[in-house]
Amino acid sequence: MQSASEQPLVRLQGVRFAYGERAILDGVDLSVRRGQVVAIMGGSGCGKTTLLRLIGGQLRAAAGQVEVDGQELGALGTHDLYALRRRMGMLFQFGALFTDMSVFENVAFPLREHTDLPESMLRDLVLMKLNAVGLRGAAELATSELSGGMARRVALARAIALDPMLIMYDEPFAGLDPISLGVIGQLIRRLNDALGASTVMVTHDVHESLEIVDYVYFVSDGKIVAEGTPEEIRASSDAFVHQFINAEADGPVPFHYPAPAFGDSLLRGSAT
Template sequence: MVANSGQEALVDLRQVRFAYGDREILSGIDLTVHRGQVVAIMGGSGCGKTTLLRLIGGQLKASAGNVQVAGQDIGALNTGQLYALRRRMGMLFQFGALFTDMSVFDNVAFPLREHARLPESMLRDLVLMKLQAVGLRGGHALMPTELSGGMARRVALARAIALDPMLIMYDEPFAGLDPISLGVIGQLIRRLNDALGAASIMVTHDVAESLSIVDYVYFVSDGRIVAKGTPEEIRASKDDFVHQFVHAEPDGPVPFHMKAAPIGEMLMGEGAR
């Protein structure tokens, strides 16, 4: 793992803001991901982490600032240019999001059939190679309903790398997994990123697994980057928010108690309304 790969900045966000109407979700985000890196974006629920992935993928357009992927300004691309760039990206959705009426083989083959005109024999070999990479070549004929949660996530990962993307994005890749499956997915994310020479961005709440495989971490709170650093820097951080998040403490900058009148007043009926 490398804190700074010395390679090109594949993803570069500068002073990015995003709002739904008057409700600001992101405010002044600066974020860089270099080719070869695995980067985690962490923070509490609803802080804007998944919104960042959607901005990078072009599903949303920044209200202000600049989002660049592979040197291209996402906000300036027309529909055709955006689709062409997306073909160089892979996405692992939360819980896998497999097509339930397609076999494992056809799920992985789907992006190849959509974007590459290949002879069926070549397509078959490529799909089996991707399934081999995630340890599931023997399950190519199974349907999604026949898979465990961990197996489904691995099939989704094989589909995400089907086109050998330069950038792979993960939305909560560890959610709902048992410890063994979680460890397997974590190591696959690291190994496949290195094998492809790609960059990976993970939105995740799993601190322990993420810090064991990533090169860099960004912490988001209230729509801003409040901390960043290598895993070693994050573990040693004295920042109150980072410390609370990493050590899963119930009280801190994110309070346990919702703001309310003193309990004595409420029990006496003075502040209950």
């Protein structure tokens, strides 16, 4: 029998989810060990962000189990679910900073919401988090004064404000220049290791992700179609993985939307 420290921090078993009649996830099995950085990759609309929302408890699975730190999310009441979510950090796509707050107040926000720390201790903690992402000197700036890369780093400092056991990222590299992208990638790895946390990262950026993650899951049509370490993914002969990591236009994900033969469409004189 596994000890608590050996059990996965996150485990999904046979998870199904749908919006109405539209199936999004169909029988997903996935696990994240303690200390791991795990990437979830796949095409747009395949269910990656839905997986993050299920792990974070914003959504409930229609079938199967979603466990975080040994707790089945579907069995938790509101109070217990919120208590568990306070131990998670989330970096939203493009940062999602509060535009009417300074950098300092953005990072202080979760500390003010969830703790009763004295102002002097709160100040020290905020500056520590900003220092960890290289932006202690930007504490009093307005969010409108930040570059895209700086805003993403502030959002990262906010995500780790409460020293979470689990950090989730939704497209952390989107819209960044190569230098900022590299900085964010290294921060994700370093902060995960320094906090002793686990990380789940939804991303399209193959190159940067394979440099920092421990394991990768590929999602297509609501299922896990491939998984492995970065070395296994690079060496994979799976057609979908090969198309994805090499950015090929055609393959298991076709270039052409389904249509009748082109010659037949021309002869019929129709738009399809």
